[in-house]
Amino acid sequence: MRKYTFPKDEKLTSEKLIKExxxxxxxxxxxxxxxxxxxxxxxxxxxxxxxITVSRKLFPRAVDRNLIKRRMREAYRLNKPFPEVPKKLVIAYIYSVKEKLPAAQLRERLAKTFKRF
Incomplete structure (x- = not known):
């Protein structure tokens, strides 16, 4: 059975690693x-x-940024684990469009990114 969780150790928080x-x-x-x-x-x-990050320039209201980030986290959580990738990766997703996309569309697009790794 797959684990559909997003624990703290899967979140990238190290400033050194982010810069790298x-x-x-x-x-x-x-x-x-x-x-x-x-x-x-x-x-x-x-x-x-x-x-996971959303630009403040694109979405000045924190409510909108938080909604998109919540949808992206949920999409990641539901689409992992992806067995195609043998090595463990450090990944940054930057949301880069001005409109708020529906959760289903975000889920589909995030799943396609896994195939690119």
Missing amino acids: LFDKGSSFYLYPFKVFFMPHPGEDQSSHQVL
């Missing part, structure tokens, strides 16, 4: 996400680590 991800990581764009990723440098990591 944006400096040295690879990236691609798949509407509506700009995705940065790189192999996890730690050997002891048991799962992927994910960063």
